[in-house]
Amino acid sequence: xxxxxxxxxxxxxxxxxxxxxxxxxxxxxxxxxxxxxxxxxxxxxxxxxxxxxxxxxxxxxxxxxxxxxxxxxxxxxxxxxxxxxxxxxxxxxxxxxxxxxxxxxxxxxxxxxxxxxxxxxxxxxxxxxxxxxxxxxxxxxxxxxxxxxxxxxxxxxxxxxxxxxxxxxxxxxxxxxxxxxxxxxxxxxxxxxxxxxxxxxxxxxxxxxxxxxxxxxxxxxxxxxxxxxxxxxxxxxxxxxxxxxxxxxxxxxxxxxxxxxxxxxxxxxxxxxxxxxxxxxxxxxxxxxxxxxxxxxxxxxxxxxxxxxxxxxxxxxxxxxxxxxxxxxxxxxxxxxxxxxxxxxxxxxxxxxxxxx
Numbered sequence: 001x002x003x004x005x006x007x008x009x010x011x012x013x014x015x016x017x018x019x020x021x022x023x024x025x026x027x028x029x030x031x032x033x034x035x036x037x038x039x040x041x042x043x044x045x046x047x048x049x050x051x052x053x054x055x056x057x058x059x060x061x062x063x064x065x066x067x068x069x070x071x072x073x074x075x076x077x078x079x080x081x082x083x084x085x086x087x088x089x090x091x092x093x094x095x096x097x098x099x100x101x102x103x104x105x106x107x108x109x110x111x112x113x114x115x116x117x118x119x120x121x122x123x124x125x126x127x128x129x130x131x132x133x134x135x136x137x138x139x140x141x142x143x144x145x146x147x148x149x150x151x152x153x154x155x156x157x158x159x160x161x162x163x164x165x166x167x168x169x170x171x172x173x174x175x176x177x178x179x180x181x182x183x184x185x186x187x188x189x190x191x192x193x194x195x196x197x198x199x200x201x202x203x204x205x206x207x208x209x210x211x212x213x214x215x216x217x218x219x220x221x222x223x224x225x226x227x228x229x230x231x232x233x234x235x236x237x238x239x240x241x242x243x244x245x246x247x248x249x250x251x252x253x254x255x256x257x258x259x260x261x262x263x264x265x266x267x268x269x270x271x272x273x274x275x276x277x278x279x280x281x282x283x284x285x286x287x288x289x290x291x292x293x294x295x296x297x298x299x300x301x302x303x304x305x306x307x308x309x310x311x312x313x314x315x316x317x318x319x320x321x322x323x324x325x326x327x328x329x330x331x332x333x334x335x336x337x338x339x340x341x342x343x344x345x346x347x348x349x350x351x352x353x354x355x356x357x
Contacts, residue, residue, distance in 0.1 A: 046071030
C-alpha cells in the first residue's frame with residue numbers, strides 16, 4: 001500500500017532560467033528526484049525529473065541549455081483544500097505518479113506529496129542480480145587466486161562497493177551469480193546480513209552467459225528486477241533507473257555511458273572518389289553498454305532454455321520482438337569498468353582523490 005507524505009519544497013525550487021546542469025545538481029542534492037520551476041511569486045511553471053534530464057541527454061540537448069526547454073509544463077497537481085483525498089483519487093487513476101505538487105488558490109507551490117510504496121517506487125522488494133562468475137583473464141595473475149569482483153579498488157573489493165551502495169539506496173534482495181572461485185565470494189559476503197542485505201547465490205555449472213544465467217533465477221524474479229555486472233564501479237542511483245523503466249513502459253532498459261575516442265589521423269569523406277570533407281583527428285562519441293539493466297519479468301520468456309546466451313543477444317532479440325519497449329538509460333554519474341590492471345590503478349586514484357563513491 002502507498003505511504004503518503006507531504007514534503008517541503010524549498011530545496012527543490014528552481015528558476016526556469018537556470019541551466020539543465022544546475023537543475024540536475026539541485027535534484028541530486030535533494031531526496032525527492034524532482035525539481036519544481038516557479039516564478040518569483042512561487043507560482044508553478046513546470047517540473048523536471050531525473051528522467052527528463054536523461055531524455056534530454058539522449059536527444060543531444062546541451063546541459064548548459066535553460067531548464068525551461070525541457071520542463072513538463074502540465075504536471076499533475078493537487079490543491080491544498082483537496083489534500084490526501086484528492087491525492088488518492090489521482091493515484092487511483094494513475095498509480096505510477098510519485099510526486100504531486102500541492103498548490104494554493106493562486107497556483108503557488110506550497111509542498112509536494114510523495115507516494116511511496118506504489119508500483120516500483122519502493123526499492124525494498126526489487127531484486128538486484130549481480131553477475132560475478134567471470135574468469136577475469138585480462139587481470140591475471142591477480143585473478144588466479146582472487147575472483148575479479150573481490151579485487152580491491154581504493155582499499156575495498158569492487159563487489160563490496162556495489163552491495164554497500166545498493167543497501168544505502170534501499171535495495172535488500174541481492175542475487176549473485178557465481179562460478180569461477182565462487183566459494184570465495186560466498187565466504188566473504190555470507191548471507192549478506194553484515195552488509196544490510198539478503199544474498200541468494202546462484203551457481204553456474206557451465207558458462208551460460210550474462211543473460212543465460214537468468215534462466216536459473218526465474219523462481220526468485222517475481223517482479224521487475226535489475227541486473228549489474230560484478231566488475232563495475234559506479235555511484236549510479238538505481239532508483240532513477242526504476243522510475244525511468246516504469247515511465248517508458250519498457251520490457252528491458254539498458255544503461256549506457258557516453259564514450260569518446262579520438263581518431264589519430266585526418267578522417268576523409270568522399271563521394272565516388274571526390275573529396276567531400278576532411279576532419280583532422282576528430283573525437284567520436286558513442287553510447288556504450290554500461291553493464292546495468294532493468295527488466296520486466298515477461299522478458300525472461302525470451303531466454304532460450306539452454307545454451308550460452310549473453311546480454312547482447314538478449315537485447316537484439318528483445319528489440320526485434322518489442323521494438324517500442326526496449327529502451328536505453330544514459331548514465332550521468334561516475335562509472336568505470338574494471339577490465340585490465342591499469343583500470344584498477346586509475347579507479348583507485350580517482351576514488352581516493354575525489355571520494356565519489
